[in-house]
Amino acid sequence: MEKEAVYCFFCFLFKSELGGRQGGGDAFVVTGWKAWNKGKDALLSHIGKANSIHMQNESKARALLNQRQSISSCFTRQTEKSRKDYRVRLNASLDCIRYLLCQGMAFRAHDESANSRNKGNFIELLKFLADHNADVKSVALENAPKNLQLISSDFQKEMVHAAAHETTNAIIRELGDELFAILVDESRDVSCKEQMTLVIRFVRKDGSTVERFLGIVHVLNTAAATLKVAMESKLAEHSLSLSRIRGQGYDGASNMRGEFNGLKSLILKTNSSAYYVHCFAHQLQLTLVAVANSHIDVAHLFALTDKIQNTVGASCKRKDMLRERQAAEIVKVLNNGEKETCKGKNQEMGLSRAGATRWGSHYGTVNNVIRLFTPILDVLEMIEEEAMDSNQKGEAKILLDGLPSFDCVFILHLMQDVLGLTNVLSQALQKKDQDIVNAIGLVKVTKSQLQRMRDDGWDSLLQKVSLFCNKHNIPVPNMEATFVTRGRPRRRSEEMTNLHSIAFTGGNGIRRTSILRNEAY
Numbered sequence: 001m002e003k004e005a006v007y008c009f010f011c012f013l014f015k016s017e018l019g020g021r022q023g024g025g026d027a028f029v030v031t032g033w034k035a036w037n038k039g040k041d042a043l044l045s046h047i048g049k050a051n052s053i054h055m056q057n058e059s060k061a062r063a064l065l066n067q068r069q070s071i072s073s074c075f076t077r078q079t080e081k082s083r084k085d086y087r088v089r090l091n092a093s094l095d096c097i098r099y100l101l102c103q104g105m106a107f108r109a110h111d112e113s114a115n116s117r118n119k120g121n122f123i124e125l126l127k128f129l130a131d132h133n134a135d136v137k138s139v140a141l142e143n144a145p146k147n148l149q150l151i152s153s154d155f156q157k158e159m160v161h162a163a164a165h166e167t168t169n170a171i172i173r174e175l176g177d178e179l180f181a182i183l184v185d186e187s188r189d190v191s192c193k194e195q196m197t198l199v200i201r202f203v204r205k206d207g208s209t210v211e212r213f214l215g216i217v218h219v220l221n222t223a224a225a226t227l228k229v230a231m232e233s234k235l236a237e238h239s240l241s242l243s244r245i246r247g248q249g250y251d252g253a254s255n256m257r258g259e260f261n262g263l264k265s266l267i268l269k270t271n272s273s274a275y276y277v278h279c280f281a282h283q284l285q286l287t288l289v290a291v292a293n294s295h296i297d298v299a300h301l302f303a304l305t306d307k308i309q310n311t312v313g314a315s316c317k318r319k320d321m322l323r324e325r326q327a328a329e330i331v332k333v334l335n336n337g338e339k340e341t342c343k344g345k346n347q348e349m350g351l352s353r354a355g356a357t358r359w360g361s362h363y364g365t366v367n368n369v370i371r372l373f374t375p376i377l378d379v380l381e382m383i384e385e386e387a388m389d390s391n392q393k394g395e396a397k398i399l400l401d402g403l404p405s406f407d408c409v410f411i412l413h414l415m416q417d418v419l420g421l422t423n424v425l426s427q428a429l430q431k432k433d434q435d436i437v438n439a440i441g442l443v444k445v446t447k448s449q450l451q452r453m454r455d456d457g458w459d460s461l462l463q464k465v466s467l468f469c470n471k472h473n474i475p476v477p478n479m480e481a482t483f484v485t486r487g488r489p490r491r492r493s494e495e496m497t498n499l500h501s502i503a504f505t506g507g508n509g510i511r512r513t514s515i516l517r518n519e520a521y
Contacts, residue, residue: 108156127141182198197216201249245271297407307398312379377404413464413468414461425442
């Protein structure tokens with residue numbers, strides 16, 4: 001760099017070999033221009049016209065200084081737009097996933113190809129969202145890059161897993177350092193895999209009791225030791241230990257509540273403060289099932305209701321017949337003023353089967369048979385007359401001989417009263433916010449009501465049964481007449497009245513069984 005010399009910054013930056021000596025050549029770039037005697041004419045000659053080398057270099061320099069025209073700036077602007085589009089597309093997909101998870105709906109479809117009319121709940125919901133949101137529509141599905149549409153099955157599974165992870169973390173944060181109880185159950189799914197479910201129950205800081213589902217664990221078998229290892233592993237995933245457990249809740253299976261090798265005992269050996277409580281609602285259901293199976297008249301009643309369900313509910317045609325008869329019966333009683341009508345009353349009912357694992361199903365079965373008594377008889381009579389199969393005719397005749405009888409009606413109403421009390425208790429025990437003190441109080445109240453029914457409820461029950469029989473033209477036996485045991489000669493029968501037979505041999509036995517069974521609580 002020479003002193004008292006002139007250099008051209010633009011030409012220095014973008015010197016071109018093609019320019020030669022045009023405009024001074026290397027003088028303004030390398031050696032420096034010192035021809036002061038030539039004056040400004042030489043400088044103007046270097047600048048030249050619009051297409052001169054200097055002017056081209058100046059244009060390049062100005063373009064270099066303009067950041068908006070730079071390649072990096074273009075890339076930056078494109079990256080920012082892509083980032084915004086990706087965020088809109090991701091939020092739309094996450095909104096659809098959250099909705100499907102909250103509703104418990106399936107994501108996928110059998111055919112998700114471009115020509116499919118139904119591509120599954122997830123894609124169809126995303127299409128619906130795009131149709132009602134221009135911002136989403138401009139960046140989602142067909143308008144998204146083919147490698148970044150965020151609709152693949154892998155993406156859906158990852159998001160579902162992430163949602164489960166975040167939900168579980170929220171539960172653990174809510175639990176904090178508090179103590180908790182565990183609720184464990186196991187069952188086999190449709191793929192014949194043994195699954196163990198784990199629920200924790202704890203008291204929040206506001207004093208309310210909550211239950212939170214922690215997860216499902218696949219187990220090789222249902223042995224108590226296997227379940228304990230699986231449960232410890234699941235708790236360890238969330239930094240929870242057995243020492244913080246203060247309660248255990250399982251069903252009555254031997255592998256759960258066994259005194260020596262049950263899951264309850266294995267945990268008590270590790271933590272003696274993990275007290276075991278058998279679910280009161282489950283105990284009550286076991287009691288009702290035991291009562292239904294231990295007394296011959298009650299067992300016969302529910303066997304009869306099962307046959308009614310099999311016969312009347314065997315086809316859609318017969319169910320439609322039952323609905324028609326039910327509607328006609330409702331119109332009849334409304335016209336007679338026997339019932340009132342308003343919103344929510346006199347709804348259509350159907351027959352249901354009593355099940356050992358469906359809590360409250362026995363009560364629902366008895367109620368429906370009583371309310372649909374006349375429609376059921378009408379349908380059975382029609383089957384007996386019009387059925388093509390002689391076996392079906394015979395089955396209908398057997399039911400017509402057994403159902404409209406005083407004995408059957410008596411047991412129906414007796415079980416309606418007994419199960420009505422226990423059903424209220426069962427519903428109360430199933431509440432999530434129920435506590436042990438209130439539960440024991442409810443059990444005592446129900447036992448007292450059952451005892452009161454046993455001591456003082458005979459007259460009202462007999463009156464109700466007699467009114468029902470008179471309404472449906474069912475003969476009511478003379479209570480003072482001598483009771484004759486079926487299948488035995490009169491000379492061998494124990495002498496007793498019909499009243500004594502029903503009150504002490506039949507009905508009272510059932511009520512006594514109910515009281516004794518509830519002593520288990």
